[in-house]
Amino acid sequence: MGFRKALLAGLALAATAAGPAPGDPKYVRDAQQLLKADLTVAKVAYLLQTNALGHCPRRTALPGMLVIDPSQYPGDWRRFVAAQWGADKHPTVEAVIPGGPADEAGVKARDAIVSLDGQDLGAQLPALTDKQDGGTRITMIRDRIDAAFAAGPVTLGLLRDGNPLGITVTGTPACWSFVEIGQGTGHQASAEGTVVTIDQGMLAEIQSEADLAFILGHELSHNFLKTRETLDAQGTSFGLFSVFGENGARLRDSEREADYWGVYMxxxxxxxxHDAAIFWRRHSRMDINGLFAMSHPSNATRVHDLEAVAAEIDAKKAAGKPLDPDYGHFREMVGH
Structure with missing residues (x-):
C-alpha cells in the first residue's frame, strides 16, 4: 500500500463523554503502545511487499509512512489526538518507517500533509465534523496518496510547526496491498483481496518480527494469488457446511498454498x-476448534508443511538455485 492507515481507534472505544485530557498518562501510554504495534506491522509489511516484486500481479510504490486523519476520532478526542500526533485539521504523518523513502527524504512525524504535487489533498474530501465518519475520509486520503506514489515521485506539501515546506519522496517499488491493524481481540488475520487485517488478539501472540512476517506473508499471499477470485470461479461456497467434501478440500488447499508462499515471502x-513452524507450534496451543479450524489444514499438517518448505528453501540455497516457489511440485512431494 502507499502508506499504513493507523488504526488507533481502539483508544476511542474507551472514551468518556468529554474525552481524555491531552496529557492523561493512561491514554498516553496506550497511544504509545498502539503506535509501536502499528509501526512494527508497517515495517514488516513494507519489507514483505518490497521484496516480493517478481511474484505479484499488481505493483505500487511505498513511501514508508503512516498517515492518520482527525476524522478517525470523535470531536471530543481531537485535542488528545492533536497533542499526541499533531493531527488537528489535516491528514498527518503519524510515523515514518526508519530507513524508508519518507524518512530518507526528511519527512517527520507530526508533519501535516496539505498537498500532493501541488494538488490540495483536502479538496473534495468530506468536511470534518465532531463525529467519526466511518473511515470515508481516511480511505479517500489513502487512495489518493497511493495513486500518486504509484505514478512516480511525489512532492509532499507539508506544514511543520505551522511552517510550509515541500519534500519530494520517491516510493520503493512494491507489491500492491493494504495492511492494517483491526480492533478485533480474536486470534485471527484475514485477507480480503486488497486489504490484509491482523487483529489485536493475534498481535498479542507475536514474539518476534519473524512471527509477524509469516502471518502477514500468508495473508498477503492470498491477495497476490487472488485466492478468493479463484475459489469463486471454482464455485466454492463459504457457508455453514462449506468445510465438508470437495468444497472443504479446496478451502484447505488454498490455506496450505498461502502457508507455502508465506514462508517464501x-x-x-x-x-x-524455520521460524514459521516454530511460531505455528506455539500458536497451535491456542487449540482453535469449530468450523473455522475445519476450513484450514490441521495444526499437525501445517507444522509438517512449514518444516518441509523451510527444508526446500535450504536445499535451493545450498544448490545455488533461485528461491522461486512451485506449490504444485511441493504438494506432490509432501502429499496429504
Missing amino acids: MTWAGYDP
Missing part, C-alpha cells in the same frame, strides 16, 4: 524460514 524479506 518471509525468506525474501530476510527472515529465517
Whole structure:
C-alpha cells in the first residue's frame, strides 16, 4: 500500500463523554503502545511487499509512512489526538518507517500533509465534523496518496510547526496491498483481496518480527494469488457446511498454498524460514476448534508443511538455485 492507515481507534472505544485530557498518562501510554504495534506491522509489511516484486500481479510504490486523519476520532478526542500526533485539521504523518523513502527524504512525524504535487489533498474530501465518519475520509486520503506514489515521485506539501515546506519522496517499488491493524481481540488475520487485517488478539501472540512476517506473508499471499477470485470461479461456497467434501478440500488447499508462499515471502524479506513452524507450534496451543479450524489444514499438517518448505528453501540455497516457489511440485512431494 502507499502508506499504513493507523488504526488507533481502539483508544476511542474507551472514551468518556468529554474525552481524555491531552496529557492523561493512561491514554498516553496506550497511544504509545498502539503506535509501536502499528509501526512494527508497517515495517514488516513494507519489507514483505518490497521484496516480493517478481511474484505479484499488481505493483505500487511505498513511501514508508503512516498517515492518520482527525476524522478517525470523535470531536471530543481531537485535542488528545492533536497533542499526541499533531493531527488537528489535516491528514498527518503519524510515523515514518526508519530507513524508508519518507524518512530518507526528511519527512517527520507530526508533519501535516496539505498537498500532493501541488494538488490540495483536502479538496473534495468530506468536511470534518465532531463525529467519526466511518473511515470515508481516511480511505479517500489513502487512495489518493497511493495513486500518486504509484505514478512516480511525489512532492509532499507539508506544514511543520505551522511552517510550509515541500519534500519530494520517491516510493520503493512494491507489491500492491493494504495492511492494517483491526480492533478485533480474536486470534485471527484475514485477507480480503486488497486489504490484509491482523487483529489485536493475534498481535498479542507475536514474539518476534519473524512471527509477524509469516502471518502477514500468508495473508498477503492470498491477495497476490487472488485466492478468493479463484475459489469463486471454482464455485466454492463459504457457508455453514462449506468445510465438508470437495468444497472443504479446496478451502484447505488454498490455506496450505498461502502457508507455502508465506514462508517464501518471509525468506525474501530476510527472515529465517524455520521460524514459521516454530511460531505455528506455539500458536497451535491456542487449540482453535469449530468450523473455522475445519476450513484450514490441521495444526499437525501445517507444522509438517512449514518444516518441509523451510527444508526446500535450504536445499535451493545450498544448490545455488533461485528461491522461486512451485506449490504444485511441493504438494506432490509432501502429499496429504
